[in-house]
Amino acid sequence: MGQTPAICGDLEALLRDAPNAVNSFHTDHWEFMTGLERRAQEVVTRQGIEEAAEFLADVAYLKRPHSIDRRAVRQQLLGYPSDIAAALRALCDVDRLDYEAMEVLARLPWFGRRGGRAFNSAVFRLTKPKSFGIIDWRNVAVLAGAGGFEGLISPALRFKQFSNDEILARRGHLPFTSDVYRDYNNTLRALARRCQRTVAEIDLILWTHSIRRQPFPPLTIPAFTSHFALGAAARESLKRDPWSAAERMVEGYLTRLKEAGQLTRDQLIAELSSLFLFIREECKAFGQRKRGKLRDHVNRIVTVLDEAIDSQNPERLLSLWTRWQNMVDTLSGNWKGINLPGSMVLEGYMVLEHFIAVKDYIESFYDRVTLDPTYPCD
Numbered sequence: 514m515g516q517t518p519a520i521c522g523d524l525e526a527l528l529r530d531a532p533n534a535v536n537s538f539h540t541d542h543w544e545f546m547t548g549l550e551r552r553a554q555e556v557v558t559r560q561g562i563e564e565a566a567e568f569l570a571d572v573a574y575l576k577r578p579h580s581i582d583r584r585a586v587r588q589q590l591l592g593y594p595s596d597i598a599a600a601l602r603a604l605c606d607v608d609r610l611d612y613e614a615m616e617v618l619a620r621l622p623w624f625g626r627r628g629g630r631a632f633n634s635a636v637f638r639l640t641k642p643k644s645f646g647i648i649d650w651r652n653v654a655v656l657a658g659a660g661g662f663e664g665l666i667s668p669a670l671r672f673k674q675f676s677n678d679e680i681l682a683r684r685g686h687l688p689f690t691s692d693v694y695r696d697y698n699n700t701l702r703a704l705a706r707r708c709q710r711t712v713a714e715i716d717l718i719l720w721t722h723s724i725r726r727q728p729f730p731p732l733t734i735p736a737f738t739s740h741f742a743l744g745a746a747a748r749e750s751l752k753r754d755p756w757s758a759a760e761r762m763v764e765g766y767l768t769r770l771k772e773a774g775q776l777t778r779d780q781l782i783a784e785l786s787s788l789f790l791f792i793r794e795e796c797k798a799f800g801q802r803k804r805g806k807l808r809d810h811v812n813r814i815v816t817v818l819d820e821a822i823d824s825q826n827p828e829r830l831l832s833l834w835t836r837w838q839n840m841v842d843t844l845s846g847n848w849k850g851i852n853l854p855g856s857m858v859l860e861g862y863m864v865l866e867h868f869i870a871v872k873d874y875i876e877s878f879y880d881r882v883t884l885d886p887t888y889p890c891d
Contacts, residue, residue: 517703518656518666524708524718531717534724539578546575546639553639557604565597566590572635573623576647579732580777589622596620607641612695619691629891630694638713646701646716648694650687650772651723654680656700665722670700685774686878688888732773734780737787740766743863752861759858759867767871775891778827778884781875785830786822788868793818795862828882834865834872 532543549571556568570587590597603610603617610617618633619625625633630648637645646652654662658669659677674693675683689697701712701719708715733739741762743751750758770776776784793815800811821833854864880887 517700517707518668518670520665520704520708520715520718521667522665522718522722524710527718527721528714530725531721534721535717537724538729542575542578545571549575550639550642553636557601557640560598560601560605562594562597563591565601569597569621569624569636572639573632576632576635577774579734579773580775580780586623593621600624604636604640607637607644611644612691615691615694623891625691625891627891628690629688630691631689632891634689634694634698638716642713643705643711644702646698646712648689648697649720650680650684650774651727652716652719653687653697655719655723655726656697661727662723664726665719672696682771684768684771686771686888729772732769734776735783735787736769736773737766737784737791740769741791748861751858751863755858755861756867759863762863763868763870767874770871770874775878775886781879781884782825782827782830785827785875786825788871789818789822789830792863792865793822795857795864799857799860799862827884831872831876831881837865838869838872 535543535546549568552568556565566587569590570581570583573586574581574583600618600621603614607614615625615630615633615637618636619630623632624636634645634648638647651662653659653672654677655665656670657672657677657680658664658666659680661681663669672680672693673696674690675687680687698712701715704710704715705712710718747758747762770784796811796818797815800808800815803811817833821830824830854866857864858867875881878887879885
């Protein structure tokens, strides 16, 4: 990891701005987090299984409010009473056990059984803020001085587990294994000693800086619906420079998806359906101005899109996308020489080919049949 860095910024100002930064992630998130911190010690002291399950479900929601069903998490956790009891005992003995206490909590679903320490770290930050911080890809990006997050840490750190380019490419899908967390949190501890702060305060300073550098837009699911709204100016931009303008729009949408991290199956189906519905409307609008065989062809495409959307079947949606992609790809053995996408693009409409990066993203991180994460690391 290299030498211990220094923080090059106004610590007091960053801490004062922390509530606004946290709330920019999710409305009233700061109040919810501080409430959890007040509850944490009571939960550990009382050692109650049901109370602990409720608290842990709330912590999971804290980390991923857009995709966590607190009731479902709580019910699943209640199926492991002996493991909850062991985790509570370990939390009582954290001063002695240190990181080994995290391994006990990791026996529980959602908190590290698959190797990750993201949710796990949030529990320890809330129960022991002097010694633990929450790991997050944004904080990792600030420590590493990744593009767009520079300026707070000098010298920047280099994580041996991934490069700066990988941090920005994976974002919310970055795997935070126990070795990554130890490197991360040991650095926060060193910074805390140097600045005479708690580790939790250093955590907040990093997070606040990241929000200042790259604000986090509120995420709604499906994100596509809230991101894409082609007005007159956007349409003209697509006519002037169709591929570059579309690339900028798609990249903004893809960044939001990556930052959101792991989505549920239903959320991914909603994303795919929203994207296909958008393309359906683009095709319909394009076809309304055409006549004869071209209009008939567009109408058939609209019907196929409607059927795929109505199926709510991710495999069908992705397979249709692949088949159409191959039909317009001159390097594919299934190339049909279809010129409809080209005609639509020249007239300022968007087509599925514009969104290939989104398809690649989904197929990189999720199984195309089940939509289960291919690298689940909570």
